Amino acid sequence: MRAHPAGALHGDVAPLSHAPLRVPADLNALDPSVWPLGAERRDGALVVGGCDVRDLAAEFGTPAFVVVEPDFRERCRAHRAAFGEDADIYYAGKAFLTRAVARWIDEEGLSLDVSTGGELHIALAAGFPADRILLHGNNKSVDELRAAVTAGVGRIVVDSDIEIARLAHIADALGVTQRVLVRVTVGVEAHTHEFIATAHEDQKFGFSLASGAALEAARRVLMLPSVELVGLHSHIGSQIFDTAGFDVSAHRVVQLLATIRDALGVTLPELDLGGGFGIAYVSDDDPAPPADIAKQLRAIVARECESSGLPMPRLAVEPGRAIAGPGGVTLYEVGTLKDVDGIRTYVSVDGGMSDNIRTALYDANYTVTLASRTSDAPAMLTRIVGKHCEAGDIVVRDAWLPDDLAPGDLLAVAATGAYCRSMASNYNTVPKPPVVAVTNGEPRLLLRRETVDDLLALDMA
Numbered sequence: 001m002r003a004h005p006a007g008a009l010h011g012d013v014a015p016l017s018h019a020p021l022r023v024p025a026d027l028n029a030l031d032p033s034v035w036p037l038g039a040e041r042r043d044g045a046l047v048v049g050g051c052d053v054r055d056l057a058a059e060f061g062t063p064a065f066v067v068v069e070p071d072f073r074e075r076c077r078a079h080r081a082a083f084g085e086d087a088d089i090y091y092a093g094k095a096f097l098t099r100a101v102a103r104w105i106d107e108e109g110l111s112l113d114v115s116t117g118g119e120l121h122i123a124l125a126a127g128f129p130a131d132r133i134l135l136h137g138n139n140k141s142v143d144e145l146r147a148a149v150t151a152g153v154g155r156i157v158v159d160s161d162i163e164i165a166r167l168a169h170i171a172d173a174l175g176v177t178q179r180v181l182v183r184v185t186v187g188v189e190a191h192t193h194e195f196i197a198t199a200h201e202d203q204k205f206g207f208s209l210a211s212g213a214a215l216e217a218a219r220r221v222l223m224l225p226s227v228e229l230v231g232l233h234s235h236i237g238s239q240i241f242d243t244a245g246f247d248v249s250a251h252r253v254v255q256l257l258a259t260i261r262d263a264l265g266v267t268l269p270e271l272d273l274g275g276g277f278g279i280a281y282v283s284d285d286d287p288a289p290p291a292d293i294a295k296q297l298r299a300i301v302a303r304e305c306e307s308s309g310l311p312m313p314r315l316a317v318e319p320g321r322a323i324a325g326p327g328g329v330t331l332y333e334v335g336t337l338k339d340v341d342g343i344r345t346y347v348s349v350d351g352g353m354s355d356n357i358r359t360a361l362y363d364a365n366y367t368v369t370l371a372s373r374t375s376d377a378p379a380m381l382t383r384i385v386g387k388h389c390e391a392g393d394i395v396v397r398d399a400w401l402p403d404d405l406a407p408g409d410l411l412a413v414a415a416t417g418a419y420c421r422s423m424a425s426n427y428n429t430v431p432k433p434p435v436v437a438v439t440n441g442e443p444r445l446l447l448r449r450e451t452v453d454d455l456l457a458l459d460m461a
């Protein structure tokens with residue numbers, strides 16, 4: 001694993017760090033580290049999950065999200081095998097969740113992390129076993145907490161004093177004991193973009209370890225009979241390529257386990273290290289395989305526990321992007337091309353920041369290819385932009401594409417399975433795209449395309 005440079009600041013215009021240094025040797029090539037499992041070209045067109053994207057576009061329209069189900073499942077299995085039976089893998093549903101996805105997670109033996117009442121509702125509607133659900137959130141409403149306790153969710157990660165009181169009251173009124181973890185802010189700056197690094201002190205999540213708030217939260221939970229403290233939780237950020245951050249956070253959180261043992265007389269059995277494992281959005285990204293991450297995390301926690309004289313706790317992790325991201329692809333149709341003389345060609349597609357906000361929000365980088373055919377034309381430097389009324393409506397900041405690209409061509413953007421459909425909006429009254437699962441040449445609609453009538457139905461006046 002190598003350290004990953006922090007992203008450029010939000011709002012940068014064409015930072016040099018994003019300019020491709022060299023024209024790719026073959027514009028039609030598909031780097032297997034970026035494209036879904038089994039992606040290939042047949043008859044020139046991109047084929048994912050055994051389906052020709054031209055057929056998918058004809059049947060489901062564009063833009064469309066395509067999810068390669070075997071890729072998603074394979075990543076579940078890889079994480080399961082890597083962490084072993086004595087660890088819990090909570091798929092972070094915020095990355096992408098539908099009822100079908102919840103069932104895939106269940107069938108692959110993973111648990112589920114939900115962070116709102118909405119995600120909980122989908123999981124329960126899919127029949128996901130409540131005792132394998134963990135509920136997150138820094139501002140869970142009373143209704144959300146009550147729904148979770150009533151459903152019998154296995155764990156609730158408490159995030160504030162007010163919530164501890166609310167939860168204890170709800171569990172008490174329902175006559176149950178709710179298992180909880182305390183979310184600890186360990187003061188680690190993960191090597192990632194500021195907006196997705198979540199364990200430094202000055203942010204909204206968790207109880208500060210440094211100030212003593214986390215120890216106090218543990219003390220409060222232990223005093224309340226309707227909540228049972230089973231462990232600590234820490235999540236240091238997302239798209240992390242480097243275990244250095246986990247090393248520091250595990251050190252600090254295990255120290256807190258030892259302090260809780262010494263000061264409060266309780267040895268907590270569980271430790272949840274959160275998610276954040278990075279994926280390859282572009283060929284230069286070099287994520288470690290789950291087996292390496294698992295080995296390193298286990299070794300770090302074992303070392304820390306040994307030096308504090310603690311038994312090894314049951315580990316939990318919460319990968320979202322690393323499971324859902326790589327198997328997803330977005331298909332767009334090219335609408336217009338505009339040559340901005342001497343700089344680049346702007347290629348406008350029929351979606352944009354409403355289906356992928358990550359480029360505007362985090363300055364994220366993506367890989368795009370001409371998907372409906374191959375081309376031997378020379379490369380041109382492009383910027384793939386959407387159809388929204390916003391100059392920052394950029395899907396791919398810098399991309400080399402063949403210079404015979406024309407309206408009607410299909411483009412595919414790789415690694416859009418996580419945090420794209422789940423972060424989609426209706427900006428400019430653009431209906432959200434459908435999500436199509438593909439397996440062995442068979443497409444299956446998971447989410448249908450929204451229509452303007454769906455949106456109009458909300459308009460009550």
Ligand SMILES: Cc1ncc(COP(=O)(O)O)c(C=O)c1O
Nearest residue numbers: 092235238275276318319320321
């Ligand atoms: C608490 C928590 N767990 C897990 C995740 C999943 O992160 P990732 O999808 O990067 O693995 C997040 C992401 O924001 C999170 O906040």
